[in-house]
Amino acid sequence: MTPLVIFTAIAATLLAAPGVAHADQYRNGHWIFGSIEQEFLRFLNPNGSSRIGEPTSDELLAGASGEGRWQEFGYTNRIFWTAAVDPGRGRQVGGLILSKYLTPNIKYEKGVLGYPVTSEEQAVGGRYNNFQNGAITYQNGAIAAYATYGDIRTQWGASGWETGPYGFPSTDPYQCTEETNANGVYGNGKGQTFLNGNKYFTSGADSSFINPGSESVNTALKTLTYKGTTKYTNALNSTKLIWNARGLVQIQQSSDPNLADVTISDYNQPGGAVGFYDKASRTVQFNDAYLSATTYPNNMYSTLARQTNLVAHEFGHAMGMGHSCQTALMDPISSNVTQLNIVDKTAFSQMWSFP
Incomplete structure (x- = not known):
């Protein structure tokens, strides 16, 4: 996995552990508590080493009101927890998926996607995490992962996700005009590029972006x-x-x-x-x-x-x-x-x- 290049600045305050009762762990100079520890335990090898690395931060507040928790681990991983997803266990996010999740456009759990609802899972030819309001998907060999959400994600899913005719996303969603004659006004329309070049657009956007009848082309001579x-x-x-x-x-x-x-x-x-x-x-x-x-x-x-x-x-x-x-x-x-x-x-x- 590539090194984490974007970090979230949150005050490093040691917190009381939410979630289930068990014996807490002190590893690499940091305590691992409660529901975050429950997720961490899933990544331990038989010899006690961790597949997501050792903790590199204490457990910290997450969410706009501090309702959740997160903790950073080596190998570019974090575990996020909120009772709204699962009172008893956090969810791991790592690698390029985590790098995307922490970008200013996505803005981690405070942004459009919300908290992770799955750990990193296997896709057909890649990996993904599902979040409360969307997902981030990574194709094997790509240099970045990409988010999908809203109407675009609904339509992509109806086509069969990454195994369907559109393949993996190759961009994040971006702003599009609400109408073809809009001048400098994007409205609520969004578009997204997938690997085979097809487009999905949300409601309110013109998916063709053409103005038939407004052209001056000589169609006979092309x-x-x-x-x-x-x-x-x-x-x-x-x-x-x-x-x-x-x-x-x-x-x-x-x-x-x-x-x-x-x-x-x-x-x-x-x-x-x-x-x-x-x-x-x-x-x-x-x-x-x-x-x-x-x-x-x-x-x-x-x-x-x-x-x-x-x-x-x-x-x-x-x-x-x-x-x-x-x-x-x-x-x-x-x-x-x-x-x-x-x-x-x-x-x-x-x-x-x-x-």
Whole structure:
């Protein structure tokens, strides 16, 4: 197991032991009490050595109100206890699963998952712990474990968990727009990537992230041609490489301006959108007020990555793509993302996998 890299700061106070009565143990300079000891005993070898290591902390308070207990052990393990799960025994969490459990996004027992309800168990090709409100799953050989919870977990379970068509999760849940036309508002929607690239989304989120009928693509030629000019030619060239590599719709400069699908140009409007696509006028515009290094504070939009993100994002709209999720090129929040992630690829393929 890899070393623990994130630690929870909790006052180290020796506590009275909850749970069943028995002879307490003093090992490696620390007492092991009650219900935590009951779990610890399950990991003892016949010779008395421990498969989860010796205690490296005293028993400490857990939970927002101190209703539970936790204790750390060697080999990157902890045992957590709360009477709400089991009055008589705690539950072990270890390795990369524990590392994930202690991250700020999950926030151990105080976060979205709550307390563990199982110790680390065997999955088909990996390991997992179930928690009060979800699970953390690890695939053998992976560099991290990932959490699942809520509607996404319900749907994953209905498909057969890791043995079903979606396989193991390859990300944690992340925020997605509530609607495809939302601009900078994620709402309650979440998405998650699984190893085979399929997506699940919670209620309230558009699972396709496409806007049929809003595109300017010439479906007969499978092209999106443009006329006009922009000073952000490097970003435009990168944009063509990004989308054209999918082999579905080709973005290219029109050989006949009268037949171009869209017109590109720059404009300057402080306080306006960084860029936009307008279906009615078939225009794609980029805002100098943000993208120019001489006009926007701290030059944050003047990098090629930011400019490419903006130009590629707006051409995505011109091809019918809606706003989607964090880390996606079609994320409504401007970023340095310059490649299509699995959400972008899946939505684009759903829309433009021609018969």
